[in-house]
Amino acid sequence: MIDFFTRHQHEIMQATLEHIWLVGVAMLLAVAVGVPLGIIVTRHPWLSKPILGGANVAETIPSLALFGFLLPVPWLGERAERLVIVALTLYALLPIVRNTSTGIESVDAAVRQAARGMGMTENQILWQVELRLAVPTILAGVRVATVLTIGIATIAAAVGAGGLGEFIFRGLAMVNNQLILAGAIPAAALALLADLVLGLLEQRLRPARQ
Amino acid sequence: MTWLSGRRRSVFDSTLGGLLASPHGASYRLMKAETDRGTAREPILEFRSAGYRLPNGRALLRDLTFAVRRGETLALLGRSGAGKTTALKLINRMLDPSEGQVLVENKTTDSWDAIALRRHIGYVIQGVGLFPHFTVEQNISLVPRLERWTAERTHARVQELLDLVDLDCDQFAKRHPHELSGGQRQRVGIARALAADPPILLMDEPFGALDPLTRGELQREFQKLQHRLRKTIVMVTHDVGESLLLATRIALLEDGKLTGIYSPPEFLAAKEPMATAYVANFRMYEEAERANEHD
Numbered sequence: 482m483i484d485f486f487t488r489h490q491h492e493i494m495q496a497t498l499e500h501i502w503l504v505g506v507a508m509l510l511a512v513a514v515g516v517p518l519g520i521i522v523t524r525h526p527w528l529s530k531p532i533l534g535g536a537n538v539a540e541t542i543p544s545l546a547l548f549g550f551l552l553p554v555p556w557l558g559e560r561a562e563r564l565v566i567v568a569l570t571l572y573a574l575l576p577i578v579r580n581t582s583t584g585i586e587s588v589d590a591a592v593r594q595a596a597r598g599m600g601m602t603e604n605q606i607l608w609q610v611e612l613r614l615a616v617p618t619i620l621a622g623v624r625v626a627t628v629l630t631i632g633i634a635t636i637a638a639a640v641g642a643g644g645l646g647e648f649i650f651r652g653l654a655m656v657n658n659q660l661i662l663a664g665a666i667p668a669a670a671l672a673l674l675a676d677l678v679l680g681l682l683e684q685r686l687r688p689a690r691q
Numbered sequence: 692m693t694w695l696s697g698r699r700r701s702v703f704d705s706t707l708g709g710l711l712a713s714p715h716g717a718s719y720r721l722m723k724a725e726t727d728r729g730t731a732r733e734p735i736l737e738f739r740s741a742g743y744r745l746p747n748g749r750a751l752l753r754d755l756t757f758a759v760r761r762g763e764t765l766a767l768l769g770r771s772g773a774g775k776t777t778a779l780k781l782i783n784r785m786l787d788p789s790e791g792q793v794l795v796e797n798k799t800t801d802s803w804d805a806i807a808l809r810r811h812i813g814y815v816i817q818g819v820g821l822f823p824h825f826t827v828e829q830n831i832s833l834v835p836r837l838e839r840w841t842a843e844r845t846h847a848r849v850q851e852l853l854d855l856v857d858l859d860c861d862q863f864a865k866r867h868p869h870e871l872s873g874g875q876r877q878r879v880g881i882a883r884a885l886a887a888d889p890p891i892l893l894m895d896e897p898f899g900a901l902d903p904l905t906r907g908e909l910q911r912e913f914q915k916l917q918h919r920l921r922k923t924i925v926m927v928t929h930d931v932g933e934s935l936l937l938a939t940r941i942a943l944l945e946d947g948k949l950t951g952i953y954s955p956p957e958f959l960a961a962k963e964p965m966a967t968a969y970v971a972n973f974r975m976y977e978e979a980e981r982a983n984e985h986d
Binding site: 589591592593594595596597598599600601602605610613614 | 783785805806807808809810811814816817818819820821822823824833834837880883884893
């Protein structure tokens with residue numbers, strides 16, 4: 482087993498990097514879209530149902546089916562990575578949107594009232610108070626989303642986007658457990674590592690409270 | 692806090708002491724303010740038939756008319772739901788009146804820019820609302836930083852204010868709110884409201900959440916502060932003792948309407964049922980004390 486890993490060290494490394502790239506880009510996109518959506522939800526409560534509902538629906542579509550749905554979309558279908566990144570972004574969206582709005586809404590009402598009463602503008606309240614206090618909660622959402630997408634990204638190999646799923650699919654086809662593990666172990670390690678690092682970051686940024 | 696030592700008598704006693712001192716304090720303050728600026732009679736705040744109703748039409752405040760002169764401390768006294776906090780929020784445009792007008796420095800609040808108006812008025816609320824992710828120093832310097840003061844000026848001001856509210860700068864400046872006691876937090880809240888030296892201070896039950904001893908300490912200290920700073924203060928309270936101790940005039944609110952405005956001696960002698968009810972309630976403790984002395 483160890484022998485197999487050392488022999489295919491280079492390929493495993495390559496696939497791991499591909500995997501990280503797919504998940505990393507998807508997570509950046511998901512944060513860039515999800516955090517503003519989460520803010521919008523708190524500002525316009527009537528949008529909360531459609532936005533959270535939409536993200537919820539995306540979450541329930543089986544990943545293989547979602548890849549299939551996205552395949553005929555013009556620009557996306559052209560390259561497997563594009564398609565996979567968009568699909569992973571959709572999956573990552575729900576925890577990020579939900580945690581952003583929860584984080585902002587759980588800011589103490591007295592704190593918000595004091596901020597307003599002392600003459601902070603809505604933007605200053607959002608950036609200096611609400612988002613700053615919501616950061617740990619948002620990060621918790623990012624953490625959940627990252628672990629989730631690292632798992633789902635293994636299915637990306639089914640549409641030819643590479644990543645650690647390659648080994649798993651090849652292993653399944655060839656009934657070769659070593660090959661399956663060569664994909665599954667690094668993927669699991671990656672998920673644990675992401676969980677650990679983001680968890681530590683979350684703890685560091687949590688403002689001390691009683 | 693040296694002047695506090697030896698003063699830890701009963702809360703009632705300390706309130707009574709303040710009550711006796713208060714009328715003198717008030718006239719002294721008015722005289723001083725007059726000689727200082729010659730503007731003591733000028734109203735700095737004015738309600739003109741101001742009313743506020745909720746979007747669903749329910750009136751929280753009706754036809755409120757009164758003026759607050761420069762340097763005065765007006766207590767808004769009344770039961771929960773009488774409209775005290777609503778009246779306070781009309782002053783700094785947290786709410787806009789649905790009827791009538793509210794004037795700050797002779798300008799209707801709707802002609803003020805809301806942000807400029809709020810930075811011009813200090814604001815202290817119950818539960819303080821300190822920012823948990825800011826240190827004491829950052830909390831106090833919020834408005835100066837928003838107003839882009841230089842770092843040196845801001846820092847000097849923070850030191851001055853911590854001194855003013857009797858907190859040691861070296862010890863407290865870098866602490867976070869969760870590392871403070873309730874009383875210390877309230878002190879920081881007051882320092883924060885005073886940061887940009889606003890001429891007007893709004894206080895919404897500033898000492899409401901404190902234990903009686905701490906409350907008494909802070910009320911007495913605040914009384915000293917008033918004498919030093921001579922701000923115009925509007926304070927929401929449901930505590931008669933606090934009103935008598937700190938206010939130059941007491942506005943009694945009931946069901947969104949003004950029942951009357953009294954100086955502390957007038958309030959104690961007032962015949963209106965609401966006022967007599969408050970006074971009777973307040974004297975209850977006095978009687979209890981007397982009854983116990985006879986035993």
